[in-house]
Amino acid sequence: AQKVTQAQTEISVVEKEDVTLDCVYETRDTTYYLFWYKQPPSGELVFLIRRNSFDEQNEISGRYSWNFQKSTSSFNFTITASQVVDSAVYFCALSDDSGYSTLTFGKGTMLLVSP
Amino acid sequence: DAGITQSPRHKVTETGTPVTLRCHQTENHRYMYWYRQDPGHGLRLIHYSYGVKDTDKGEVSDGYSVSRSKTEDFLLTLESATSSQTSVYFCAISERGSRTITDTQYFGPGTRLTVL
Numbered sequence: 533a534q535k536v537t538q539a540q541t542e543i544s545v546v547e548k549e550d551v552t553l554d555c556v557y558e559t560r561d562t563t564y565y566l567f568w569y570k571q572p573p574s575g576e577l578v579f580l581i582r583r584n585s586f587d588e589q590n591e592i593s594g595r596y597s598w599n600f601q602k603s604t605s606s607f608n609f610t611i612t613a614s615q616v617v618d619s620a621v622y623f624c625a626l627s628d629d630s631g632y633s634t635l636t637f638g639k640g641t642m643l644l645v646s647p
Numbered sequence: 648d649a650g651i652t653q654s655p656r657h658k659v660t661e662t663g664t665p666v667t668l669r670c671h672q673t674e675n676h677r678y679m680y681w682y683r684q685d686p687g688h689g690l691r692l693i694h695y696s697y698g699v700k701d702t703d704k705g706e707v708s709d710g711y712s713v714s715r716s717k718t719e720d721f722l723l724t725l726e727s728a729t730s731s732q733t734s735v736y737f738c739a740i741s742e743r744g745s746r747t748i749t750d751t752q753y754f755g756p757g758t759r760l761t762v763l
Contacts, residue, residue: 538689567752575756575757576756576757577737577754579751579752582751623689632697633678633680633741633752634680634695634705635680635682635690635692635752637682637690637691639687639688639689640689
């Protein structure tokens, strides 16, 4: 069975601080996919990134960066120079290669960025 | 944004009553999903569909049924609602249906259901 662990339930930072959200996963599949979603206070789920298990290159998108390490089964998410608008719940999710694309989610990390 | 709508957006009902939630997409995607979100649990898969009349159970399917008679609509039914089914329900669609590729899921706005 697949499992995603987001050990940080809640993180509070002050604006402009850097923050890293941790995600550890468990799977027996050799091919799998990892995702991050953002859920702002308005409640919708916003897709941020998708990463395949065979692509371990780190990715940067503006203030966001992702560090994927198969050796430690981790897919961590860093926000540089955080802003109040980054306040949200962030979910890490794992999908297998069955073709049905079903997702196993972590419990989420609530990020609070104060001015 | 993916064309996904959910109705109703909010519903309050009483224990024992049937409830149907609707997910409608305008993207003609083959794969559709229902998840529930509860505090401390993240999102959990209830049912999913990989085509018209093709559905399967997810992790927390007990007490729920689904139907998909048209590509664009995926219905979730609580035959006899219980207080434990108070939750936020999200529908999602997947860009492509391939048995060799997992594609990104895009989510609808959610339905907040309260069972008294």
